[in-house]
Amino acid sequence: MATKTIAVSELDSVSPDVSLAGRDLCSVADLTTKELAGMLALAHDVKTNPGAYRWALDAKQMVMFFEKASLRTRLTFQTAMNTLGGSALFVDQTSSPLGERESLADIARNVERWVQVIVLRTYAHDTITEMAQYASVPVINALSDLEHPCQAIADFMTLEERFGNLKGFNFTYVGDGNNVCHSLMLTAAQLGANCTVGTPKNYAPKADIVAQARAIANVTGSNITLVNDPVGAVTGADAIYTDVCTSMGYEHEATKRAPIFKPYQVNETLMAQASPSAVFMHCLPAHRNAEVTDAVLDGPQSVVFDQAENRMHAQKALLLMLLGKGGNRSETGKCL
Ligand code: CP
Numbered sequence: 001m002a003t004k005t006i007a008v009s010e011l012d013s014v015s016p017d018v019s020l021a022g023r024d025l026c027s028v029a030d031l032t033t034k035e036l037a038g039m040l041a042l043a044h045d046v047k048t049n050p051g052a053y054r055w056a057l058d059a060k061q062m063v064m065f066f067e068k069a070s071l072r073t074r075l076t077f078q079t080a081m082n083t084l085g086g087s088a089l090f091v092d093q094t095s096s097p098l099g100e101r102e103s104l105a106d107i108a109r110n111v112e113r114w115v116q117v118i119v120l121r122t123y124a125h126d127t128i129t130e131m132a133q134y135a136s137v138p139v140i141n142a143l144s145d146l147e148h149p150c151q152a153i154a155d156f157m158t159l160e161e162r163f164g165n166l167k168g169f170n171f172t173y174v175g176d177g178n179n180v181c182h183s184l185m186l187t188a189a190q191l192g193a194n195c196t197v198g199t200p201k202n203y204a205p206k207a208d209i210v211a212q213a214r215a216i217a218n219v220t221g222s223n224i225t226l227v228n229d230p231v232g233a234v235t236g237a238d239a240i241y242t243d244v245c246t247s248m249g250y251e252h253e254a255t256k257r258a259p260i261f262k263p264y265q266v267n268e269t270l271m272a273q274a275s276p277s278a279v280f281m282h283c284l285p286a287h288r289n290a291e292v293t294d295a296v297l298d299g300p301q302s303v304v305f306d307q308a309e310n311r312m313h314a315q316k317a318l319l320l321m322l323l324g325k326g327g328n329r330s331e332t333g334k335c336l
């Protein structure tokens with residue numbers, strides 16, 4: 001039997017302020033700036049020293065209920081949990097939304113008796129916040145129509161690897177003001193990076209997320225800027241990020257959206273407007289030669305597969321922070 005090189009109780013010696021024991025991650029805004037910085041520091045350490053965390057979540061159980069398709073999120077959560085010594089259970093909810101067969105509250109009251117963490121990929125964001133309200137174990141948002149926090153945390157880990165401290169960094173997102181865009185804006189604001197979002201009219205990010213990001217940015221000293229001109233958005237950028245024009249759940253709008261988003265395609269001409277050292281980012285899956293050309297996606301500035309790899313390391317850090325104290329119930333019901 002392999003030797004455990006780190007005990008759960010020793011995690012505090014790796015990074016003193018990393019515990020999120022018993023909390024939920026529904027939104028990036030659930031984290032303080034300090035907690036997010038601690039998570040990223042832990043993610044870098046986990047990536048560098050995976051063996052040190054090999055049994056940190058020994059015997060912990062994680063269940064994943066997914067209403068939407070997934071490659072990266074599903075496999076990176078499973079590999080993360082398995083390589084920390086725990087187990088991952090997957091429940092395919094693509095043909096029946098959560099709450100249809102029995103109430104979310106009843107699902108929570110069952111599942112919390114067996115597992116230490118619940119991971120949800122849903123259409124309605126309320127499904128995630130309601131499950132978080134009912135469950136006495138942590139709930140993680142693995143993508144909803146509103147946010148994709150695990151993606152954004154891994155993406156900014158990728159940027160830190162390349163550029164170091166991101167205060168004053170010029171991050172640009174072009175395309176649909178969607179779930180990924182929302183979480184990226186909040187993460188950029190938390191880290192003091194400037195965030196410019198270029199979208200067609202009527203596809204801007206939601207006003208309440210913009211207000212939330214701007215409130216955080218006011219404290220961290222960054223700017224959140226919304227524009228409609230794609231060239232103006234990317235000029236001088238240190239990173240250009242895009243996502244699909246039509247997210248899961250909006251497929252019926254695909255034909256209408258395609259021409260509207262055409263000027264926002266990230267191609268070599270648009271990329272040339274950015275800083276010469278700029279990177280290209282995409283959460284994947286990409287629709288090749290729709291929102292991004294092959295030349296950019298496969299080109300030397302693309303870091304998309306680093307982003308995909310870092311999903312696993314960042315989620316390990318998240319799981320360690322949520323469960324690293326041992327998973328015992330507190331008097332308030334949440335894991336400690
Ligand atoms: N980026 C991402 O979340 O990919 P999946 O939809 O494949 O999980």
Ligand code: NVA
Pocket residue numbers: 143178179180243244246247248283284285
């Ligand atoms: N915005 C996309 C992201 C997929 C990872 C979607 O929600 O379909």
